Amino acid sequence: MNRVNEHILGFDIGGTKISGILSDSSGNIITSSRKMTVKHMGKERVLKDIEEMGNSMIEETGISPEKVSIVFAGLVDSDLGRIISSPNLFGLSDFNIVKDVKKIFSIETLLENDATAAAISEKVFGKGKNMDNFIYISLSTGIGGGIFANGKLVRGNKGLAGEIGHCIILPDGPVCGCGRRGCIEALAGGKAIARKIMENRTMLRESKFFSSIPAGKITAKHMFEGVKKGDMYAQLILEETLFYLSTAISNFICSFDPEAIIIGGGMSLAGNLLMAPLKQSIDENLKGMYRDVKIIKSDPENGKLAPVAVSVYEEKI
Numbered sequence: 001m002n003r004v005n006e007h008i009l010g011f012d013i014g015g016t017k018i019s020g021i022l023s024d025s026s027g028n029i030i031t032s033s034r035k036m037t038v039k040h041m042g043k044e045r046v047l048k049d050i051e052e053m054g055n056s057m058i059e060e061t062g063i064s065p066e067k068v069s070i071v072f073a074g075l076v077d078s079d080l081g082r083i084i085s086s087p088n089l090f091g092l093s094d095f096n097i098v099k100d101v102k103k104i105f106s107i108e109t110l111l112e113n114d115a116t117a118a119a120i121s122e123k124v125f126g127k128g129k130n131m132d133n134f135i136y137i138s139l140s141t142g143i144g145g146g147i148f149a150n151g152k153l154v155r156g157n158k159g160l161a162g163e164i165g166h167c168i169i170l171p172d173g174p175v176c177g178c179g180r181r182g183c184i185e186a187l188a189g190g191k192a193i194a195r196k197i198m199e200n201r202t203m204l205r206e207s208k209f210f211s212s213i214p215a216g217k218i219t220a221k222h223m224f225e226g227v228k229k230g231d232m233y234a235q236l237i238l239e240e241t242l243f244y245l246s247t248a249i250s251n252f253i254c255s256f257d258p259e260a261i262i263i264g265g266g267m268s269l270a271g272n273l274l275m276a277p278l279k280q281s282i283d284e285n286l287k288g289m290y291r292d293v294k295i296i297k298s299d300p301e302n303g304k305l306a307p308v309a310v311s312v313y314e315e316k317i
């Protein structure tokens with residue numbers, strides 16, 4: 001498709017930082033910047049940071065972007081340009097960020113949820129480029145995702161399709177951030193893994209590896225480190241995580257018959273410590289049905305282009 005090359009000013013507002021980029025629509029990043037966030041950001045501070053970061057990137061490059069694209073870690077209404085809820089940064093719920101950012105830069109402004117944007121980025125620039133059917137799953141502190149079916153992003157009736165982290169796979173399981181019990185996020189998300197280790201006194205006492213880390217500092221990354229070092233308890237936690245993940249992923253595969261499951265997010269950085277046993281576990285679950293579904297790791301660089309991908313994808317449809 002012949003497309004005019006545009007410049008996009010992108011902002012990714014996450015739990016710990018705001019990442020800014022100025023890129024062309026082919027995904028060539030011209031410059032980037034970042035600012036750390038604080039938990040009680042408030043709307044004014046976010047708008048001020050966006051204005052400062054955007055203006056300094058425009059000044060530095062001398063490029064006037066045609067569009068602004070915002071990616072946000074929380075529930076959003078992309079049609080209205082409104083943040084619905086913000087679980088990581090307080091004071092941003094029910095906030096029409098698009099309206100206010102439009103006032104700053106006076107150009108078209110888009111808003112998308114971060115996991116959905118990452119799925120779009122797989123379609124536009126990444127591993128899903130030549131696929132019509134794939135599911136992107138972000139395994140991070142929480143679990144999110146996006147679904148492409150028949151070549152199109154599945155948004156659903158209210159734009160909430162692809163919130164696969166909140167599929168319940170263990171009724172009466174642990175309480176999830178969404179208020180329900182037994183969601184996959186509450187069982188296999190990074191935060192849930194860390195909690196599981198920290199709440200297990202026997203494990204903390206008897207595992208040589210975990211007992212060497214200050215209890216409050218344990219994260220999902222330590223699970224993978226422990227596995228690498230041959231720690232039996234870390235291996236047990238990984239196996240439990242894989243059991244829940246592969247159960248959920250097998251259900252998604254049966255529902256959508258995808259060509260591939262693309263795994264991204266912080267936990268995917270564990271590489272084959274996660275990917276190889278996950279693939280094996282899914283294969284065992286599906287017992288030959290959907291045998292050729294590929295389980296592949298996302299390229300972490302791709303995430304940076306998520307705001308750009310959202311803008312390019314919007315143009316195409």
Ligand SMILES: [Zn+2]
Binds near residue numbers: 165176185
């Ligand atoms: Zn949930």
